[in-house]
Amino acid sequence: EPEVTQTPSHQVTQMGQEVILRCVPISNHLYFYWYRQILGQKVEFLVSFYNNEISEKSEIFDDQFSVERPDGSNFTLKIRSTKLEDSAMYFCASRLDGTSPGYTFGSGTRLTVV
Amino acid sequence: LAKTTQPISMDSYEGQEVNITCSHNNIATNDYITWYQQFPSQGPRFIIQGYKTKVTNEVASLFIPADRKSSTLSLPRVSLSDTAVYYCLVGYSNSGYALNFGKGTSLLVTP
Numbered sequence: 736e737p738e739v740t741q742t743p744s745h746q747v748t749q750m751g752q753e754v755i756l757r758c759v760p761i762s763n764h765l766y767f768y769w770y771r772q773i774l775g776q777k778v779e780f781l782v783s784f785y786n787n788e789i790s791e792k793s794e795i796f797d798d799q800f801s802v803e804r805p806d807g808s809n810f811t812l813k814i815r816s817t818k819l820e821d822s823a824m825y826f827c828a829s830r831l832d833g834t835s836p837g838y839t840f841g842s843g844t845r846l847t848v849v
Numbered sequence: 850l851a852k853t854t855q856p857i858s859m860d861s862y863e864g865q866e867v868n869i870t871c872s873h874n875n876i877a878t879n880d881y882i883t884w885y886q887q888f889p890s891q892g893p894r895f896i897i898q899g900y901k902t903k904v905t906n907e908v909a910s911l912f913i914p915a916d917r918k919s920s921t922l923s924l925p926r927v928s929l930s931d932t933a934v935y936y937c938l939v940g941y942s943n944s945g946y947a948l949n950f951g952k953g954t955s956l957l958v959t960p
Contacts, residue, residue, distance in 0.1 A: 837895025
């Protein structure tokens with residue numbers, strides 16, 4: 736079964752540092768997403784990406800966040816200057832097209848900001 | 850976005866059928882009902898989606914009454930590995946819609 740692959744599985748960074756979380760969506764999928772889940776809390780939507788541009792973003796996705804699909808296979812989330820409250824599991828997801836019923840999520844990157 | 854309400858937790862024994870009901874009183878005409886499963890430290894996994902009546906796949910069944918104000922996820926003969934959080938989501942399935950996760954139902958299956 737095709738998978739969404741995320742790397743690294745764990746990342747520890749110091750407050751104020753930049754981090755890049757990487758994702759390889761399923762190859763023929765057209766829609767890409769980032770979600771996060773703070774420990775013990777809900778899964779929260781960050782951003783959706785289609786046709787090489789952001790199609791929707793939440794209030795969480797402020798100027799310190801950016802996404803990129805640099806080479807047609809990778810999909811990255813950059814956090815420019817990390818804060819303690821950015822510590823969370825970050826999930827990448829992809830979806831085949833606008834009518835397919837379900838997303839495929841990756842297994843996540845656990846980001847710890849110290 | 851339609852608000853959903855589901856039980857915070859449920860317990861079951863192995864081999865039993867588990868039914869998790871979700872209410873979504875203000876569901877819109879275009880909205881679909883989708884269920885996801887999440888194990889600890891893993892991403893959510895799509896289980897099933899429906900619009901009305903009954904949908905069945907190899908994992909679960911989804912029952913939706915005519916008024917669509919609620920839905921029931923049915924897991925036949927659960928095993929210990931079905932212990933997870935189950936989320937009911939309601940939204941418009943077309944285009945790149947964002948999923949709005951609630952707190953879900955934490956299902957514990959014991960021997």
